[in-house]
Amino acid sequence: MKRVQFEHSAVPYLFVAPQILIISIFFLWPAAQAVYQSFLLEDAFGMSSQFVWFRNFEDVLSSASWSRSAIFTVIFSVAVAVISITISLFLAVRADEVIRGAKSYRTLLMWGYAVAPPVAGLLGNMMFNPLMGDLYKAFNSFGFEFNHIQNANDAAFVVILIAVWKQVSVNFIFFLSGLQGIPKSVQEAATLDCKSAERRFWTITFPLLAPTTFFLLVINLTYAFFETFGIIDVSTKGSPGGATATLVYKVYVDGFIGADLGGSSAQSVLLMIMVSILTVFQFRFIERKVHY
Amino acid sequence: MFRKTLMAAAAVFAIGNTAEAATEITWWHAMDGALGGVVDQITADFNASQSDYHLVAVNKGGYEDTMTAGIAAFRAKNQPNIIQIFDAGAATIINAKGAVKPVQDLLEENNVKFDINEYIPGVRYFYADSDGKMIGMPFNSSTPLLYYNKEALAKAGVDVPKTWQEFEEAAPKLKAAGYTALAQSHSPWIFFENFMSRHNLQMATGNNGYDSTDVKILYNNDALKDHWKRVKAWKDEGYYGYYGRAWGANQDAFVQQQVAMWIGSSGSFGGLRKSAQFDFGTSTLPYWKGVGDAPKSTFIGGASLFAFSGHSAEQDAGVAAFFKFLTKPETQYYWHKETGYVPITTAAYELAKKDGYYKESPDAEVGIQQLSEEGGEWTKGYRLGFYVQIREVIYREVDKMMNGEETIDAAFNTIEEEANGLLDRFNDTYSN
Numbered sequence: 001m002k003r004v005q006f007e008h009s010a011v012p013y014l015f016v017a018p019q020i021l022i023i024s025i026f027f028l029w030p031a032a033q034a035v036y037q038s039f040l041l042e043d044a045f046g047m048s049s050q051f052v053w054f055r056n057f058e059d060v061l062s063s064a065s066w067s068r069s070a071i072f073t074v075i076f077s078v079a080v081a082v083i084s085i086t087i088s089l090f091l092a093v094r095a096d097e098v099i100r101g102a103k104s105y106r107t108l109l110m111w112g113y114a115v116a117p118p119v120a121g122l123l124g125n126m127m128f129n130p131l132m133g134d135l136y137k138a139f140n141s142f143g144f145e146f147n148h149i150q151n152a153n154d155a156a157f158v159v160i161l162i163a164v165w166k167q168v169s170v171n172f173i174f175f176l177s178g179l180q181g182i183p184k185s186v187q188e189a190a191t192l193d194c195k196s197a198e199r200r201f202w203t204i205t206f207p208l209l210a211p212t213t214f215f216l217l218v219i220n221l222t223y224a225f226f227e228t229f230g231i232i233d234v235s236t237k238g239s240p241g242g243a244t245a246t247l248v249y250k251v252y253v254d255g256f257i258g259a260d261l262g263g264s265s266a267q268s269v270l271l272m273i274m275v276s277i278l279t280v281f282q283f284r285f286i287e288r289k290v291h292y
Numbered sequence: 293m294f295r296k297t298l299m300a301a302a303a304v305f306a307i308g309n310t311a312e313a314a315t316e317i318t319w320w321h322a323m324d325g326a327l328g329g330v331v332d333q334i335t336a337d338f339n340a341s342q343s344d345y346h347l348v349a350v351n352k353g354g355y356e357d358t359m360t361a362g363i364a365a366f367r368a369k370n371q372p373n374i375i376q377i378f379d380a381g382a383a384t385i386i387n388a389k390g391a392v393k394p395v396q397d398l399l400e401e402n403n404v405k406f407d408i409n410e411y412i413p414g415v416r417y418f419y420a421d422s423d424g425k426m427i428g429m430p431f432n433s434s435t436p437l438l439y440y441n442k443e444a445l446a447k448a449g450v451d452v453p454k455t456w457q458e459f460e461e462a463a464p465k466l467k468a469a470g471y472t473a474l475a476q477s478h479s480p481w482i483f484f485e486n487f488m489s490r491h492n493l494q495m496a497t498g499n500n501g502y503d504s505t506d507v508k509i510l511y512n513n514d515a516l517k518d519h520w521k522r523v524k525a526w527k528d529e530g531y532y533g534y535y536g537r538a539w540g541a542n543q544d545a546f547v548q549q550q551v552a553m554w555i556g557s558s559g560s561f562g563g564l565r566k567s568a569q570f571d572f573g574t575s576t577l578p579y580w581k582g583v584g585d586a587p588k589s590t591f592i593g594g595a596s597l598f599a600f601s602g603h604s605a606e607q608d609a610g611v612a613a614f615f616k617f618l619t620k621p622e623t624q625y626y627w628h629k630e631t632g633y634v635p636i637t638t639a640a641y642e643l644a645k646k647d648g649y650y651k652e653s654p655d656a657e658v659g660i661q662q663l664s665e666e667g668g669e670w671t672k673g674y675r676l677g678f679y680v681q682i683r684e685v686i687y688r689e690v691d692k693m694m695n696g697e698e699t700i701d702a703a704f705n706t707i708e709e710e711a712n713g714l715l716d717r718f719n720d721t722y723s724n
Contacts, residue, residue, distance in 0.1 A: 041721040045388035046367045048722070059717065063710075065688070130535060131544050149536035150695035239537050240691035241698075257356045258681040259363060259384050263717070 031272065037265035044259035056266035065242050066250065066267070070274075072156070073246045077224035079160050084167040085216055089209075091168070092175035093201065106176065112169035117227055121234030124162035128235075148236070152243035155236050159244050162235060163228045171216050178212035179205070210290045218282055225275060247271050314346040317610040318372040320365075322358040322595065323432070324351050326562065330630045338617045345610035355381070355595060356680075362600075366391060371600040373611050376431060378595040380679040382419055385598055386427050387505060387677060387722040392598045393608065395419075395615065396426040402612035414589050414663030415636045418673035419596045422502045428596035429615050432633045434559035435590045435659050436482045438575045444471050444552035452553075452575045456522070459578055463531035466552045472533040474526070476555035477542040479690045480683040481593055482577070483523070485674065487516055489591045490577055491584030492668035496715075501675040505719040509682070512708040515583050521700050524693060534694045537687045557593060558659030561632030574655040576662045589665040591673055594633060625649075634660045677718025682711045 038056050042049030060066050095105050115123075127135040128148055139146035148154040182205060190204045206213075229248050232238060238245030238253070245253070247267065255264025323331045328351050335349040352358040355378035362375040362385075377385050385392055399406040408416055408426055414435065419428035440452050448469035450462035463473040476482050488495040493515060498507035526532035533551050535541040546554035547567050555577065556564075564572065579586035597618075599611045617623060624640030627633060629649060635641045641660055644650065650657040676682065689703040698706070 041717070043388045043722050044363045044384050045391040047388045047390055052720075055720075059713070063713075064706075065685075065710075130541070131548055131550070149541075150534065150691070152695075152697070237537065239687070240695055242688045242691075253684060254681060256360050258678060258684070259359070259381070260678060260681065260717070260721075262721070 034265045034268050034272075037261055038269045039262075040265075041262050044261065052262070056262045057270070059263060060266050060270065065245075066247075068242055069245045069247055069250050072243065073225065073248075076156065076160060076163075076228075076244075076246060077221050080163045080167065080224040080228070081217055081220035083160070084164040084171055084220060085213065087164065088168045088171035089175050089213075092172050092179055093205070095172075095176060096179045109172050110169050112166060113173065115166060117166060117230035118234045120162050120166040121231035124158060124165075124231070125235045128158050150240055152240055155240055155244045159228070159232055159236055162231050163224060166231065167220060167223055171220065174212055174216055175209065178209045182208050207291065211292050214282075214287060214290045217286070218279070221278065221282075222275070225271075247274075314343060315606050315610050316346045316348060317374070317607050317614065319347060319349045319374040319376075319597075319614075320352045320358055320362060320372045321349060321376040322352060322355045322378070323376070324353070327432075327631055330627065333630075334618070334623060334627065337623070338614055341617060342613065345613055347610070347614055359384075366600060369602070371602065373603055373607055374597050374599055374614070376595045376597055377428065379418070379591075379593050380683055382428060382596065383501070383505075383675050383677045383679055383718070386419075386421070386675065387718075390601060392427065393601050394421070394425055394427045395429045395597075395599060398599050398608060398612050399615060402609050404612050404616045410637050410639065412634070412636060412638055412641060412660065412664055413667050414592050414671070415634075416672070418592050422499065428598045429618070430592070430594075430636045431597045431618070432559065432594040432627075432631070433592040433596075433636055433663075434557040434594045434633050435592055435663050436476075436478075436486050436555055436577050437558045437561075437659055437662070438553055438555050438577060439546065439560070439564065439572050440553045440575060441471075441546070441549060442571045442573055444469065444549065448552070452573070453578055454576065455581045456519075456578050457581055460522075460526075463526065463529075467530055469552075471552040472545070472550055473531040474553045474555070475533040475535060475542045475545050475551040477539040477557075479537070480686040482555050483519070483690075484511060484516070484686055486577060486590045487519060489671045490579045490588060491515060491586045492588040492670050493584050494670050495674050496676055500670060500673065501677075502673075505677055505715075505723050507676070507715055507719075509676070509708060509711040509715065511711065512704045515580070517700055517704050518583075519580065520693060520704075524700060527694060537691065557632075558634060558662075559594065559632045561656060561659075562630065563632075574658045576658060576665075585668065587665065588668040589671045590662055591671065592634075592663060628656075632656065632659070634663055676715065677722060678714040681714050685710045685714075 039051055039053060040049045041052050041055065091109060095102070095109060098105055127133045130136055130147070130149060136146065146154055148158045186204065186208070190200050194200050194203070225246070226248055228246065229252065232244060232246060232249050233252070236244045238249055248271065251264045251267045251271065254260045254267065258264075319335070321331055331349055331351075335347050338347050339345075350372070352361045355376075358375065359377055359381045362371065362377070365371045396406055396408075406426075408420070408424065411430065415430045415433050417424060419430055420426045438452070444466065445452065448462070448465040448471070450465050451458075453459035453462050459474070466473040485495065487493075493513065494500065494510050496507045496509050498504035501507050523532055527534055533542070533545055535545050539556075543554060543556055543560065543564075545551040547564070549570060558574075561574065576587070577590055597615070599608065603611075619637055621635075621637065621640040621643040624635040624637055625643050625647070628635040628640065628644060635644060685707055689698065689707050692698040693700055693703045
């Protein structure tokens with residue numbers, strides 16, 4: 001009997017090794033450390049530590065400020081993802097239609113991508129400064145009693161606005177290239193069959209963009225969960241009353257500013273679990289509706 | 293080949309070093325901007341004053357960044373010789389047994405004369421242990437002061453309030469003159485910690501936390517709650533401006549003359565002199581007449597220098613030499629004059645007086661006068677674990693009190709409960 005055997009070569013492993021190494025050093029190892037730390041009570045300088053099982057998790061889960069932060073994070077992330085995807089889809093569709101000066105429009109719309117989150121936060125902070133901010137003054141001159149320093153909803157509005165503004169250009173780039181990837185023949189055929197541009201968009205263009213949209217949904221949620229940290233730290237610092245502190249921001253405040261390693265590790269482990277569940281959910285339930 | 297090059301490089305480096313014959317010591321600090329420039333000057337002066345040690349001062353960002361950097365470096369066994377740690381972080385480093393060498397031991401081992409009584413009263417025991425041994429060397433020490441816009445007060449026809457009762461009389465007049473009467477920049481430090489000190493009220497059990505880590509916070513008391521009820525009432529009547537938790541936003545309101553009086557740090561003096569386009573004066577932190585036995589001396593704020601353990605005796609000697617240089621009256625006077633932080637020794641204070649500095653700018657003396665006021669049982673300081681997070685809780689609850697999301701009583705219940713939870717965690721972490 002002849003056994004089929006594939007030649008095992010070390011070469012492919014060699015090629016993936018650098019990537020595996022990077023993931024192990026910068027992700028797996030710190031993640032394992034965080035899990036280990038979350039079971040310890042240890043002083044900041046590492047002079048003594050004790051194993052306390054789930055004490056850190058109990059403390060975190062029973063704290064009112066953590067629950068508030070978790071709820072805010074969900075609202076914030078969904079709002080940022082949905083709003084920024086909607087706006088950038090609209091802009092991309094419009095920009096795709098432009099013929100004259102298309103390049104300049106597109107370049108201008110992409111500019112925001114180059115702005116780092118803390119810088120975006122700083123810009124937003126200046127525009128909403130109660131003493132000299134133009135947007136702050138504009139909102140109040142329209143008769144809103146806008147005060148993000150004291151009003152939790154206004155503060156949430158400010159951080160969502162900054163986070164969305166920052167993300168729109170990224171999404172725009174993806175949507176635009178997605179739109180340009182739709183074959184001309186399909187579009188022309190659709191034009192012959194259907195006069196309504198709106199209907200054509202929803203029946204032809206949007207479904208064909210679904211893979212892009214799904215990809216952006218995943219990316220945007222991750223962005224809102226993790227990368228908006230810089231925006232929040234520079235603009236509201238979680239105020240008023242912890243109303244705009246996302247979970248990542250709380251991890252930072254407790255771990256880095258407060259030097260509570262066990263508590264903040266427990267928070268990051270919980271965050272890891274939440275994001276894993278979210279990702280599984282996205283791929284199992286939403287991706288099914290996506291046709292590549 | 294590579295090894296050889298490396299060894300050759302190391303050899304060259306070593307020769308270079310012996311040629312200089314100076315032991316290098318590093319100092320991580322949190323002073324940036326103008327303050328950083330003064331630190332650099334002091335460092336250069338120290339290096340020029342002797343040839344045995346070479347001090348390298350590195351700015352690591354703000355207070356929190358510096359502490360985090362120090363923690364990370366210590367855990368990686370790569371710690372600097374000296375680190376600047378701010379008031380609220382003192383408990384974290386002092387309770388980590390063995391992380392630092394007490395300053396008093398360090399100086400005495402290296403034959404530097406040390407007498408705790410040479411330090412001014414408000415500074416003396418703040419960074420000491422329960423036996424009164426100095427652990428951290430006080431460095432930039434400040435205290436909350438009231439700054440007032442002279443023109444605004446003249447326009448309203450009021451004097452600088454010494455007490456909150458006087459403030460309540462002046463506030464409507466200032467409002468009529470077009471000003472918000474008051475703002476302040478640091479609710480936990482000014483309207484919590486220093487409120488307790490000013491009125492000589494106990495802040496925490498266990499001798500304000502010096503004797504033990506198994507302690508409870510005592511903020512939930514009527515005196516402090518009544519104060520905050522009044523603050524809320526002032527805000528509602530337009531006498532008190534609340535510009536959020538950010539230090540700068542509240543100070544800006546004063547600089548831009550929306551607010552007639554502002555409570556900040558004595559260390560704000562130098563910066564304010566540059567930014568404010570009007571004549572301003574300083575006065576002591578107001579108190580409630582009849583509450584506790586006010587007025588008593590306030591706490592210091594700011595930061596101190598700690599000597600990390602795990603260095604050679606030679607380097608430790610360098611640290612001692614630097615601390616000796618730093619506490620010299622001349623150095624302290626220079627630091628005081630350039631920054632507005634108070635001089636930490638009586639000798640330096642005397643030198644400033646003798647030099648006529650306070651005749652020339654009397655406002656610069658208010659901070660040290662306030663710290664030299666009569667002390668009480670509860671004015672020497674506090675030592676509370678996870679106090680940085682307790683301050684976060686306070687910031688959060690102040691927001692809620694000010695925007696009406698919570699009543700004063702409810703907010704104080706939350707502060708008490710969460711602060712005690714944090715203190716318990718700290719005790720469980722550090723007591724074994």
